[in-house]
Amino acid sequence: MTAKNHSVKTRFAPSPTGYLHIGGARTALFAWAYARRHGGTFVLRIEDTDVARSTPEAVQAILDGMQWLGLAHDEGPYYQMQRMMRYKEVIGQMLAAGTAYHCYTSKEELDALRAEQEAKKEKPRYDGTWRPESGKTLPTPPSGIHPVVRFKNPTAGVVAWDDQVKGRIEIANAELDDFIIARADGTPTYNFCVVVDDWDMGITHVIRGDDHVNNTPRQINLLEALGAPVPRYGHLSMILGDDGTKLSKRHGAVSVMQYDEDGYLPEAVLNYLGRLGWSHGDEEIFSMTQFVEWFDLDHITSSAAQFNTEKLNWLNAHYIKLADDARLGQEIHRRLARQGVENTASPDPGEIAALYKDRVSNLNELADSAHAFYVAPHASAELKAQHLTEAAKSALKDLRSRLASADFSPEVLGKTLKETLAATGLKMPQVAIPLRVVLLGQPQSPAIDRVLAVLGRTEVLRRLDQAL
RNA sequence: GACCCUAUCGUCUAGAGGCCUAGGACAACACCCUUUCACGGUGUGAACCGGGGUUCGAAUCCCCGUGGGGUCGCCA
Numbered sequence: 001m002t003a004k005n006h007s008v009k010t011r012f013a014p015s016p017t018g019y020l021h022i023g024g025a026r027t028a029l030f031a032w033a034y035a036r037r038h039g040g041t042f043v044l045r046i047e048d049t050d051v052a053r054s055t056p057e058a059v060q061a062i063l064d065g066m067q068w069l070g071l072a073h074d075e076g077p078y079y080q081m082q083r084m085m086r087y088k089e090v091i092g093q094m095l096a097a098g099t100a101y102h103c104y105t106s107k108e109e110l111d112a113l114r115a116e117q118e119a120k121k122e123k124p125r126y127d128g129t130w131r132p133e134s135g136k137t138l139p140t141p142p143s144g145i146h147p148v149v150r151f152k153n154p155t156a157g158v159v160a161w162d163d164q165v166k167g168r169i170e171i172a173n174a175e176l177d178d179f180i181i182a183r184a185d186g187t188p189t190y191n192f193c194v195v196v197d198d199w200d201m202g203i204t205h206v207i208r209g210d211d212h213v214n215n216t217p218r219q220i221n222l223l224e225a226l227g228a229p230v231p232r233y234g235h236l237s238m239i240l241g242d243d244g245t246k247l248s249k250r251h252g253a254v255s256v257m258q259y260d261e262d263g264y265l266p267e268a269v270l271n272y273l274g275r276l277g278w279s280h281g282d283e284e285i286f287s288m289t290q291f292v293e294w295f296d297l298d299h300i301t302s303s304a305a306q307f308n309t310e311k312l313n314w315l316n317a318h319y320i321k322l323a324d325d326a327r328l329g330q331e332i333h334r335r336l337a338r339q340g341v342e343n344t345a346s347p348d349p350g351e352i353a354a355l356y357k358d359r360v361s362n363l364n365e366l367a368d369s370a371h372a373f374y375v376a377p378h379a380s381a382e383l384k385a386q387h388l389t390e391a392a393k394s395a396l397k398d399l400r401s402r403l404a405s406a407d408f409s410p411e412v413l414g415k416t417l418k419e420t421l422a423a424t425g426l427k428m429p430q431v432a433i434p435l436r437v438v439l440l441g442q443p444q445s446p447a448i449d450r451v452l453a454v455l456g457r458t459e460v461l462r463r464l465d466q467a468l
Numbered sequence: 469g470a471c472c473c474u475a476u477c478g479u480c481u482a483g484a485g486g487c488c489u490a491g492g493a494c495a496a497c498a499c500c501c502u503u504u505c506a507c508g509g510u511g512u513g514a515a516c517c518g519g520g521g522u523u524c525g526a527a528u529c530c531c532c533g534u535g536g537g538g539u540c541g542c543c544a
Contacts, residue, residue: 015544050543107542114541121469123540148542166473175471175540183542190544213472214539237474238537244479246537272480275493279481282492301481303474304537311480311494321507359506417503428503436504444505 008040009204012066012073013194015047016058019255020065022307023209023239023247026273030236031207032071033274033288033295043201044073049080049193065256069266070288078201080193087188090196090226091149091181099225100181102147103130104139125177126150149182151192151222159217164205164234164297171217179218195219199228207234207297210304234297237277240306247307263335263364265323268316277305285318317361328353328366335367341374351454355446373455376463377441387443392434393468395424399431400464408457413449438467 012028014020020028035042044066048054063077094100105113105126114124131152132138141147153176160170181192188196194215198206213235223230241247259269270288278301280286280294320328329350336344352370360366371377399420406416420431432448439460445451452460 013544017544047544053543110542118469123470125540163473169472171472177540180542185542187542189542194544209538210473211538212544215544217472235473240537242479244536276480282482284480284493299482301474305481306479308479308494314494317507356506358508432503442505446504446506448503 007204008035008038009043009202010035010040010207011043011045011076011198011201011203012071013045013047013197013208014062015050015053016055016062017050017053018058019061019257021247021254022256022259022273024062025065025069025256025269026239026276027207027209027236028066028071029069029270029273030278030295030300031205032073033292034205034207034297035074036292037295040204041074042072043078043203044076045078045080045197045201046076047080047190047193049187049190051081061255061257068257068260069270075201078197080197083193083197084187086200087182087193087196088186091188091192094151094181094225095149097225098132098152100149100151101130101132101178102141103150103178103180104141104145104147105129106145123175126179128178131178146184146186148180148184150178151181151218151225153178153218153221159220161216161220161230161233163213164207164232165237165300166213166235166302169213169216171214173217173221176218176221181222191215191218192222195222195226195228198231199223199226203231205232205234207236210235210237234300236300237302238304239276240304242307242309244306263362263366264312264316265319265363268312268319271319272312272315276307277301285315313361320360320363320366321358323357325350325354325357328357328363331363332367332370335364336371336374339367339371341371344370344374347373347454347456355450355454359446372440372442376459376466379437379441383437383441383443387434387437388467389434391424391426392430395420395426395431396434396438396464397468398423399435400461400468403452403457403460403464408453410447410449410453413452417449439463 010031012024012031014024014028032042034040046059046062048059059077066073091100095102103126110126113127117124130138130147130150154173156173158170158172159176160168163169179191180189182188197203198219216233216235220230239247256269260266267288271286271291274286274288274291274295275284278295279299283294286294329348329352332349332353333344336342336349349370352373353366356366356369360369399417402416402419403413406412417428417431420426421428424431433443435448436443436445436451439445439451439455455463
């Protein structure tokens with residue numbers, strides 16, 4: 001913390017009621033990048049005050065997601081449930097200062113009030129029954145009822161802030177009501193905890209989702225009532241599903257870990273997310289180092305962006321091409337093991353990766369391609385009928401005898417193949433395609449001489465003998 | 469319903485009054501490369517939501533519509 005720039009401190013504050021999904025991941029990425037860009041501090045805060053819906057599994061899932069993406073926090077994770085004493089202290093202070101008050105209106109009365117207002121097509125809001133006002137006589141508190149604590153929101157004027165991504169936003173105080181900051185059981189509510197935390201933790205830039213725009217004026221009022229500094233706010237627009245509708249489990253509101261499961265590299269997801277709703281001219285492909293160097297709030301799009309799987313696929317293909325063979329080999333091993341294929345030591349999965357990495361756009365595809373190297377595939381009857389003609393078979397026999405003694409380097413294998421072509425008078429595809437069908441169970445593959453080399457003499461001969 | 473935000477190719481976007489006969493990328497299509505399939509390369513088609521202003525000049529500024537999104541909990 002010593003070398004940190006204290007003029008910038010951002011936070012990511014998820015509530016552990018589910019996994020880290022793609023929208024949350026982008027919010028985290030932007031908050032993280034902003035802190036990194038300015039040499040500041042990135043705080044992780046777990047907002048777990050909803051005891052009924054928060055789970056330790058969800059906390060872990062969020063931590064796992066952040067780790068997979070490589071978004072390391074500098075402070076935290078803080079847990080709001082561990083800060084209860086502090087919240088209660090501040091509530092006491094506000095009550096004493098008269099910036100908050102007890103309200104005895106019951107839930108039932110509130111529901112009735114809301115129903116009534118909705119029937120009249122009005123905006124539902126608290127009616128201010130228990131709000132103290134100079135010269136106003138308050139009702140007598142009913143006995144046996146635990147009151148909630150409400151914030152005494154200003155009634156006049158506007159709350160305004162220069163949103164770092166959307167520009168100036170103004171909301172009339174008349175639109176706001178006296179919201180509850182502590183429940184009847186004494187536990188504080190969301191808007192209140194956020195304010196105390198942002199204040200105590202010295203957050204300078206609140207970068208969060210669009211869905212919080214309406215909370216911001218309340219939080220600013222609260223901060224001002226507390227005499228706390230008001231951070232800068234930047235509200236990120238939402239990510240929409242592939243079909244332009246709200247993100248759902250069907251298309252993207254799944255855990256970021258699902259992307260790992262589905263064969264995506266974290267750097268591809270990061271690059272994709274970074275470019276979704278943010279731009280640096282025409283730049284499409286950038287590392288996180290580069291992203292951090294370029295990142296700013298001025299170039300964030302203020303409208304919602306539609307998620308596009310095809311573009312993610314393209315980036316994934318790009319990063320797979322760039323990835324280290326050994327790393328890809330491990331991915332092959334891991335993914336094949338999940339399918340029950342354990343013996344992936346020979347051939348070296350890294351060598352298979354080298355063969356396929358520039359042909360696939362997904363790690364699962366890569367693993368699928370590697371599968372045939374470990375488990376001898378069965379070509380379909382149609383495929384065999386189509387490609388394993390008598391001419392092809394005799395050519396393969398010729399090749400088999402040459403392969404028995406040939407050196408298994410791609411160079412020599414290439415020459416050996418040509419010898420068979422010369423001996424049989426066939427063209428390369430007439431031999432190579434049947435050979436692929438026999439060896440890998442399908443008519444397409446990378447350069448056949450390289451496939452032979454990776455598969456190795458023993459296995460090649462075995463598969464050839466099996467088929468002829 | 470009220471309030472807030474928003475609107476450029478199918479999609480992500482560049483664009484901050486003249487550089488725009490609107491640029492890039494994904495996707496699509498065509499061609500090239502090729503030992504098959506891919507990769508790759510080259511190219512083509514494709515957009516400023518509508519209407520009013522302001523201005524010598526508007527994709528860019530203002531207003532009104534319309535479309536989209538968000539929020540209206542003792543949830544976060």
